[in-house]
Amino acid sequence: ATVSVLNWSNESQTPLPKMGKATVMLAGAHLRHYEVVGRATPTPANPAPKMFRHHCFAPNHVVAKTKFWKFMREYQRVKRANGEVFGVRELKEKRPGVIKNFAVQLRWYSRTGPVNTSKEIRDTHLARGVSRIFNGLAGQHRASFSNIQVIRTMTKAAKDCTRPYVTQFHDNTIRFPLIHRVRKPKKSKRAVLTAKAPQTF
Numbered sequence: 001a002t003v004s005v006l007n008w009s010n011e012s013q014t015p016l017p018k019m020g021k022a023t024v025m026l027a028g029a030h031l032r033h034y035e036v037v038g039r040a041t042p043t044p045a046n047p048a049p050k051m052f053r054h055h056c057f058a059p060n061h062v063v064a065k066t067k068f069w070k071f072m073r074e075y076q077r078v079k080r081a082n083g084e085v086f087g088v089r090e091l092k093e094k095r096p097g098v099i100k101n102f103a104v105q106l107r108w109y110s111r112t113g114p115v116n117t118s119k120e121i122r123d124t125h126l127a128r129g130v131s132r133i134f135n136g137l138a139g140q141h142r143a144s145f146s147n148i149q150v151i152r153t154m155t156k157a158a159k160d161c162t163r164p165y166v167t168q169f170h171d172n173t174i175r176f177p178l179i180h181r182v183r184k185p186k187k188s189k190r191a192v193l194t195a196k197a198p199q200t201f
Contacts, residue, residue, distance in 0.1 A: 029128035031057040034064035038085040040078045051086070052076065057130045057150055061088045093125045101156045101166060102129045108137055109147040120163040126153060 026032070034056055040049040054071060058064040065088060069080045104119045119136075123129035130150065137143040158170045180200040184190065 026125060026128055029125065029131040030059055031127055031131045031134065032059065033091040033127045033130075034058055034061060034088055035091055036064055036068040036085060036088050038068060038072070038083055040076075040083050055091070057127065057134075061090075064088055093127075096124055099124055100126075101158060101161050102126055103154050103156045104130060104133055104150060105152040106133070107149045107151060108141070108143045110141060110143070120156070120161055120166045122166050122169060 036054045036056065037051060038054075039051040040046070042049060052072065054068045056064055056067045058067055065085055068085070069083070072078045072083060073080075099122065102121050102123065104121065105116075106119065107114055107116050109115070119133050121129040121133055123132070130153070134145060134148060137148060138145075158167075161167050161170070182198055182200055
């Protein structure tokens with residue numbers, strides 16, 4: 001989850017999509033990739049405050065705005081009562097049919113203190129890969145959603161990956177068995193009732 005400064009001029013404003021737009025559910029992912037744009041409310045002392053773009057992973061646009069104000073409050077000393085949000089949009093995967101190697105740098109808070117770590121995941125969608133990482137931290141380290149902070153995400157080439165559970169799939173001749181296959185005979189030789197269940201392995 002990064003906060004970046006946006007150069008914004010009133011002459012060239014591009015409209016942002018409406019907040020809360022209905023999106024298609026991604027199988028196996030409970031988080032989505034959002035971009036939130038906002039700033040502090042203009043005042044006589046600061047008539048043109050800086051605008052900030054925040055990328056985060058959240059289950060819906062309401063939680064995405066909440067995470068935006070959390071980082072604005074902690075790092076920019078701007079709270080929700082003294083700020084405004086211009087728009088929230090969901091970032092879609094550019095190539096959803098291509099498998100990619102994602103590297104995620106994150107920080108999560110354990111019982112003893114903050115822990116900085118990096119994870120590698122192999123998936124077609126960044127949002128689903130980050131969701132799997134969140135599930136893994138919750139199961140292995142009991143890290144809750146609010147205690148995990150995504151610092152940076154990137155796509156890595158196969159030669160740069162180091163985790164064995166990712167590099168084991170970097171094989172052009174890899175094969176997977178098709179298990180539990182039911183072989184059906186011809187319709188003319190098929191029995192209506194049989195006393196023995198078919199073997200599928």
